[in-house]
Amino acid sequence: MKQTNTPLPLRLYTHNIRYATTHPFPHESPWPTRLPRIVSSIIYTQHQHPSTLLCLQEVLHTQLLSILSLLPRSYSYIGHARDDGHEAGEYSPVIYDTAVWHLDQWRSKWLSQTPGRPSKGWDAACIRILTVGYFTHRESGRQVVVLNTHLDDQGTIARRESARMIVEEVRGILGEGEGGGEGEGRGVILAGDMNSPEGDDAYRVLTAPGSLLRDARADVPPEKRYGHQNTFSGFGNEGVVPQRIDFVFAAEEEGGREASWKITNYSVLENKFDDGIYSSDHRPVVVDLFLS
Numbered sequence: 001m002k003q004t005n006t007p008l009p010l011r012l013y014t015h016n017i018r019y020a021t022t023h024p025f026p027h028e029s030p031w032p033t034r035l036p037r038i039v040s041s042i043i044y045t046q047h048q049h050p051s052t053l054l055c056l057q058e059v060l061h062t063q064l065l066s067i068l069s070l071l072p073r074s075y076s077y078i079g080h081a082r083d084d085g086h087e088a089g090e091y092s093p094v095i096y097d098t099a100v101w102h103l104d105q106w107r108s109k110w111l112s113q114t115p116g117r118p119s120k121g122w123d124a125a126c127i128r129i130l131t132v133g134y135f136t137h138r139e140s141g142r143q144v145v146v147l148n149t150h151l152d153d154q155g156t157i158a159r160r161e162s163a164r165m166i167v168e169e170v171r172g173i174l175g176e177g178e179g180g181g182e183g184e185g186r187g188v189i190l191a192g193d194m195n196s197p198e199g200d201d202a203y204r205v206l207t208a209p210g211s212l213l214r215d216a217r218a219d220v221p222p223e224k225r226y227g228h229q230n231t232f233s234g235f236g237n238e239g240v241v242p243q244r245i246d247f248v249f250a251a252e253e254e255g256g257r258e259a260s261w262k263i264t265n266y267s268v269l270e271n272k273f274d275d276g277i278y279s280s281d282h283r284p285v286v287v288d289l290f291l292s
Contacts, residue, residue, distance in 0.1 A: 005185060006140040008291040011049035012248050013042065014191040016057040016150065016232075016282035019090055027235040029277050031063060037279035039070045041269065045286055046097070051137065054095035055148040055191040061087040067095070074099040078106040079148070082129040085118050092148045092192060094133045104134040104143065109169065111149070111162035124158035130166060132173075142291060143186040145173050151202060153195045159202035166190065167211045174212060174253045187261060187291040188251035193282065197243050206249060213249040216287045219263035226267040227283070233271060234281050248287040262290040 017038050020031035046052040059067075061081060068075060076098050083089025085108065096103070111128040112121030120127050130149045137144065149166065152158040173188050190213060196202035206213050217225065234240030250261040265288035272278045 008140050008142040010289045011052040012287045014055040015284040016193040018280040019058045025235050057092050057150040057193045059091040078133045079131040080108040082127045092131050101135040106133040122158040123155035124152040125154035145188045147190045149192040151195045163202040163205035170251045190249040193246050216248040216263045217266045220266040228268040264288045
């Protein structure tokens with residue numbers, strides 16, 4: 001598939017869908033009730049923009065299968081379950097339409113001192129994983145690399161060190177195209193639940209000078225953003241502090257590389273409507289980008 005410099009509009013949808021727990025919080029509905037609300041959000045968002053890539057977090061294997069069963073048959077996914085590298089534990093999958101995107105390659109990396117195998121890193125409460133997918137847009141021939149992750153909710157050291165690992169991964173991907181190689185002109189995006197508000201060490205690592213990442217929200221003026229500010233709402237229970245911890249980052253190499261992202265829309269959608277049912281304790285984040 002020959003790569004061109006044709007501009008590419010892209011929509012990135014990221015959502016922590018909340019795993020299918022058997023011990024729900026107050027006001028938390030069971031997964032079969034939440035499922036159609038999750039899928040209808042995905043379908044509506046994708047229908048408005050066919051070149052959509054979906055990054056989900058906290059997805060158990062049964063949830064992944066049930067979501068795919070309600071999407072068009074052309075949809076597929078990449079990602080390993082974090083606990084055993086197969087089907088045990090949560091996924092951070094990237095879901096894509098095979099009619100629109102060609103999957104070139106993908107890999108998983110565990111966010112720990114032993115990234116090649118299922119393992120818990122530093123002070124993390126859980127095993128954490130990074131999913132990396134290389135996709136070629138069939139119509140334009142442009143390549144996009146998407147990284148999807150879910151950082152630890154307990155370990156501050158684990159979040160910081162995981163962020164450093166991700167920054168190195170992004171730098172390596174961008175460096176693959178140096179010298180006019182195969183990666184020239186590709187776009188790189190990081191999405192996920194970082195469990196890290198803006199003041200947290202992990203966020204500062206991800207957005208530090210030299211990280212090559214920028215928070216997509218910062219590119220869109222406040223008056224042009226849509227929806228909520230906070231992406232985590234909980235289930236409306238007392239004592240839960242809403243926060244912005246779900247992000248989309250655009251990555252670009254320093255020095256004015258040929259490929260560059262223009263972010264044209266940033267939205268935080270709703271996770272509860274008039275029926276009072278929460279689809280998740282997180283809200284979907286939708287970002288529209290233009291790869292030139």
